[in-house]
Amino acid sequence: MFMTMSLDGYVGGPDQGEEYPLGVGGVELLEWWAPLRVFREMHGEEGGEVDASTPVVEEILATLGATIMGRNMFGPVRGPWPDESWRGWWGENPPYHHPVFVLTHHARGPLEMEGGTAFHFVTDGIESALTQAKEAAGGRDVWLGGGASVVNQYLAAGLVDEIDMAIAPLILGSGSRLFEGLEARTPRLKQIRAVDAPGVTHIKYEVG
Amino acid sequence: MFMTMSLDGYVGGPDQGEEYPLGVGGVELLEWWAPLRVFREMHGEEGGEVDASTPVVEEILATLGATIMGRNMFGPVRGPWPDESWRGWWGENPPYHHPVFVLTHHARGPLEMEGGTAFHFVTDGIESALTQAKEAAGGRDVWLGGGASVVNQYLAAGLVDEIDMAIAPLILGSGSRLFEGLEARTPRLKQIRAVDAPGVTHIKYEVG
Numbered sequence: 178m179f180m181t182m183s184l185d186g187y188v189g190g191p192d193q194g195e196e197y198p199l200g201v202g203g204v205e206l207l208e209w210w211a212p213l214r215v216f217r218e219m220h221g222e223e224g225g226e227v228d229a230s231t232p233v234v235e236e237i238l239a240t241l242g243a244t245i246m247g248r249n250m251f252g253p254v255r256g257p258w259p260d261e262s263w264r265g266w267w268g269e270n271p272p273y274h275h276p277v278f279v280l281t282h283h284a285r286g287p288l289e290m291e292g293g294t295a296f297h298f299v300t301d302g303i304e305s306a307l308t309q310a311k312e313a314a315g316g317r318d319v320w321l322g323g324g325a326s327v328v329n330q331y332l333a334a335g336l337v338d339e340i341d342m343a344i345a346p347l348i349l350g351s352g353s354r355l356f357e358g359l360e361a362r363t364p365r366l367k368q369i370r371a372v373d374a375p376g377v378t379h380i381k382y383e384v385g
Numbered sequence: 386m387f388m389t390m391s392l393d394g395y396v397g398g399p400d401q402g403e404e405y406p407l408g409v410g411g412v413e414l415l416e417w418w419a420p421l422r423v424f425r426e427m428h429g430e431e432g433g434e435v436d437a438s439t440p441v442v443e444e445i446l447a448t449l450g451a452t453i454m455g456r457n458m459f460g461p462v463r464g465p466w467p468d469e470s471w472r473g474w475w476g477e478n479p480p481y482h483h484p485v486f487v488l489t490h491h492a493r494g495p496l497e498m499e500g501g502t503a504f505h506f507v508t509d510g511i512e513s514a515l516t517q518a519k520e521a522a523g524g525r526d527v528w529l530g531g532g533a534s535v536v537n538q539y540l541a542a543g544l545v546d547e548i549d550m551a552i553a554p555l556i557l558g559s560g561s562r563l564f565e566g567l568e569a570r571t572p573r574l575k576q577i578r579a580v581d582a583p584g585v586t587h588i589k590y591e592v593g
Contacts, residue, residue, distance in 0.1 A: 190569070226506055350567045359393065361410050371586035378588050
C-alpha cells in the first residue's frame with residue numbers, strides 16, 4: 178500500500194468524478210509528487226525535480242509487478258459499462274507499465290494498453306484480485322493503489338503487508354477517508370522509517 | 386498544538402473516563418513518550434530513555450508558559466462539580482509547572498498545586514481562555530494540549546499558529562477524532578520538518 182493522505186485522513190476530496198478525478202481539492206495531494214522527475218518519467222514526460230522523495234518513490238517502484246485499484250481510480254463511469262470507450266484516466270500509455278487489476282461489480286474484457294500496462298477487470302472480490310495480481314507479478318510486489326474503499330477492505334481483511342504513507346500538509350475536510358471501519362489494532366503497525374521531504378512526510382510501516 | 390495522534394486520526398480511544406483517562410487503548414499513544422527521561426522528569430521521576438524524540442519534546446517544552454485543555458483532559462467529572470475533591474489526573478505535583486486553563490461550562494475557583502502548576506477554570510469560551518493563557522504566559526508559548534473537541538474548536542476558529550503532531554504507529558478504530566468539522570484548507574499548513582524517532586514520527590507545521 179502506497180498512498181498520499183491529508184493530515185486529516187483523506188486520500189481524495191469530495192465529489193470524485195470525471196471533472197475531479199481525485200475529488201474537489203484532491204489534486205493538492207499530488208503537489209509533492211507531480212513535479213518529480215520520477216513521476217514525469219512514469220507519464221512519458223521529460224524533466225522534473227529530484228528531492229528527498231525521489232529515493233522513497235524509486236524504492237517502491239523498483240519492486241512492483243502488478244497493481245490493484247478500485248473502479249473509481251480507473252474512471253468516472255458508474256454502474257454497468259455502457260461501452261468500451263473509457264480506457265482509464267491516463268491515455269493510451271498509462272503510468273503503470275505492468276498488469277493492473279480493477280475491482281468492479283461489472284464484468285468487462287481486459288484492455289491491453291501501450292507501455293506494458295494491461296487492465297483486468299475483477300468481479301469476484303478482493304481476495305481473487307490479490308491472487309491474480311500476485312500471480313501476474315511473478316514474485317514482485319503488488320501495489321495496492323487505492324481508493325479508500327478498496328484499501329479499507331484489504332486492511333480489514335488483513336491482506337496488507339506494508340504501508341507507505343505520504344502525509345501531505347493539507348486539510349481536506351471531507352472526501353474519501355482512509356483507515357475507516359477498522360477495529361482497534363487491526364492491523365498492528367510497526368514504524369520502519371520516516372523521511373522528511375519537501376512538502377510531504379513519508380512513513381513506512383510493517384504490518385505485524 | 387502538540388498532540389499524539391494514531392495513524393487513523395484519533396487522539397484518544399473510546400469510553401474516556403476515570404478508568405481510561407485516554408479512552409480504551411489510548412494509553413498506547415504514549416508508548417513513544419512515557420519511557421523518555423524528559424517525560425519522567427516532568428512527572429518527578431528519575432531515569433528514562435533519551436532518543437530522537439528527546440530534542441523535539443525539549444524544544445517544545447522550553448518555550449511554554451501556559452497550557453489550555455478541555456475538561457475531560459483534566460478529569461472524569463461531568464456536569465456541575467459536586468465538590469472540590471477532583472484535583473486532576475496527576476496528583477499534587479502535575480507535570481505542567483505553569484498556569485493551566487481548563488475549559489468547562491461549570492465555574493470553579495482556581496486550584497494552586499505544587500511545582501508551579503495552577504488550574505484556572507474558564508467558562509466564557511475558547512477566545513477568553515486564549516487571552517488569559519497568553520497573558521499568563523508572559524510572552525512565552527501557550528500549549529494547546531487537548532482533547533480533540535477543544536483543539537478542533539481552536540482550529541476551526543483559526544487560533545492555532547503551530548502544529549506539532551506525533552504520529553503513532555497505531556490504529557485505534559474509534560475514539561476522539563482530531564481535525565473533525567473543518568473546512569477544506571482550514572487551516573492552511575506548511576510542513577516545517579519531520580523527525581523519524583523510535584515508534585513515532587514528529588511532523589511540525591506552520592499555519593499560514
